[in-house]
Amino acid sequence: MRLTTKGRYAVTAMLDLALQEGKRPVTLQDIAVNQEISLSYLEQLFAKLRKAGLVRGTRGPGGGYRLAKKMDSISIAEVISAVDEKADMTRCGGNSDCLDGEKCLTHELWMELSEKIFEFLNAITLGELVRRPEVIAVAERQEAVREGLRTGRLKTVVVEADAVIGTLK
Amino acid sequence: MRLTTKGRYAVTAMLDLALQEGKRPVTLQDIAVNQEISLSYLEQLFAKLRKAGLVRGTRGPGGGYRLAKKMDSISIAEVISAVDEKADMTRCGGNSDCLDGEKCLTHELWMELSEKIFEFLNAITLGELVRRPEVIAVAERQEAVREGLRTGRLKTVVVEADAVIGTLK
DNA sequence: TGAAAACCAAGTAAAATACTCAGGAATGAT
DNA sequence: ATCATTCCTGAGTATTTTACTTGGTTTTCA
Numbered sequence: 323m324r325l326t327t328k329g330r331y332a333v334t335a336m337l338d339l340a341l342q343e344g345k346r347p348v349t350l351q352d353i354a355v356n357q358e359i360s361l362s363y364l365e366q367l368f369a370k371l372r373k374a375g376l377v378r379g380t381r382g383p384g385g386g387y388r389l390a391k392k393m394d395s396i397s398i399a400e401v402i403s404a405v406d407e408k409a410d411m412t413r414c415g416g417n418s419d420c421l422d423g424e425k426c427l428t429h430e431l432w433m434e435l436s437e438k439i440f441e442f443l444n445a446i447t448l449g450e451l452v453r454r455p456e457v458i459a460v461a462e463r464q465e466a467v468r469e470g471l472r473t474g475r476l477k478t479v480v481v482e483a484d485a486v487i488g489t490l491k
Numbered sequence: 492m493r494l495t496t497k498g499r500y501a502v503t504a505m506l507d508l509a510l511q512e513g514k515r516p517v518t519l520q521d522i523a524v525n526q527e528i529s530l531s532y533l534e535q536l537f538a539k540l541r542k543a544g545l546v547r548g549t550r551g552p553g554g555g556y557r558l559a560k561k562m563d564s565i566s567i568a569e570v571i572s573a574v575d576e577k578a579d580m581t582r583c584g585g586n587s588d589c590l591d592g593e594k595c596l597t598h599e600l601w602m603e604l605s606e607k608i609f610e611f612l613n614a615i616t617l618g619e620l621v622r623r624p625e626v627i628a629v630a631e632r633q634e635a636v637r638e639g640l641r642t643g644r645l646k647t648v649v650v651e652a653d654a655v656i657g658t659l660k
Numbered sequence: 661t662g663a664a665a666a667c668c669a670a671g672t673a674a675a676a677t678a679c680t681c682a683g684g685a686a687t688g689a690t
Numbered sequence: 691a692t693c694a695t696t697c698c699t700g701a702g703t704a705t706t707t708t709a710c711t712t713g714g715t716t717t718t719c720a
Contacts, residue, residue: 323493325493325494325604326707326708327708327709328707328709330597330601331709333597333600334595334596334597337596337597337598339661347665349664349665349666350665351664351665352667355528357595357596359709360709360710360711361707361710362709362710362711363668363708363711364708364710365503365666365668366668366709366710368666368667369667369668370687371585372666378592379665379666379667380503380665380666380717380718381664381665381666381667381716381717381718382663382664382665382716382720383663383664383665383715383718383719384666384717384718384719384720385665385666385667385717385718386663386665398600417689425655426503426526426631427507427626427629427633428499428502428506428626429525429625429629430502430625430626431502431615431620432499432624435608435611435612438607438608439604439607440692441609442604442607443604445599446600446606451597451600456598456599456693457596457597458719460595460596460598461596461672463544471711485619490703495676495677496677496678497677497678498678499690500678516696518695518696519696519697520695520696527678528678529678529679529680530675531678531680531681532678532681533682534697534698534699535678535699536700537697537698538697538698540700541697547679547689548696548697548698549686549696549697550685550687550688550695550696550697550698551686551687551689551694551696551697552687552688552689552694552695552696553687553688553689553694553695553696554688554695554696554697555696556697566699569709604669605681618677661720662716662719662720663692663702663718663719664718664719665704665716665717665719666701666715666716666718667714667715667716667717668713668714668715669696669712669713669714669715670712670713670714671710671711672709672710672711672712672714673708673709673710673715674707674708674709674710675706675707675708675709676699676705676706676707676708677704677705677706677719678703678704678705678706679698679702679703679704679705680701680702680703680704680716681702681703682699682700682701682702682713683698683699683700683701684699684700685696685697685699686695686696686697686698686699686700687694687695687696687697688693688694688695688707689693689694689695690691690692690693690694690717690719
């Protein structure tokens, strides 16, 4: 179980989806603006999430992404595994032949730690996160912005922000 | 607390030192051969370990490295922190202003996990590892090889291995 | 028909990792 | 004294991963 910003991006995006569950599908454009992740990068991440059976996309206007399973049965570990192709790790990648066909000195230690991390992340679901007070608080702030966008009050700001992002990235 | 092969190299090398504690100082050349890590890379890692006050080097023939503290008071977390310059992590690197000066959705989750990993690794010392049966087993095998080297029985093999490593790396 | 969205493939810039190379400086053994 | 051994230092490099860009194609609603 590796821990990178890539996995974090995926979890954040999935959480965004979970928070909007029940409403219309969420577009990647929407997530890109909200979580400040590049749209094309999100597309790549979602290709993997889709292949892992975690999300379903619908095309065309009004389309977007939805969770493919109940949010209470999607663990954080699942999400991270979906996007983190289990890079070789060079040594101790899971096989016990890390050093000349034998276990290296610290083999058991890393396996133990990896197991602990997995257990921790596997015990937490998107559903649980959605119910956490601090997540709700952040989500409400973001929802206010989103609402502003939809009613057109902040349209100008967004177009400008979009232009800026376009020039920056 | 990041987890990379770099940190693993460092822990493995430190464990090697701990296993030889009480005998003559261990040379990096020795570790390089035993753990199959490049000598120059080891030198860089040990520069950091030294700056962190974890090892002491003595120069000249018969020199090498020794632990600078009791092995029971050196935690794995300490070793990893010493070599892993806390790369920015781009988001959620520890500061709570990961997204426009505000916490991002999953901020607390990552902080919580990071804390858990640290606790786990901080609770394990080199001393404990040295006493683990599986470590002792691997160490004994490696010690046999080392012994062979010193008595000269395997000298040729080593010189050859060295030459091969030299051409490969 | 056309815009909005997912989908797809290839390429790229920046950063981190894992080294190499080329020395210099201290120290023990001869 | 000199030499081999060892630590120590700094600069450079190859590879990999991350994060992103570009430029499309396809589906679907209106």
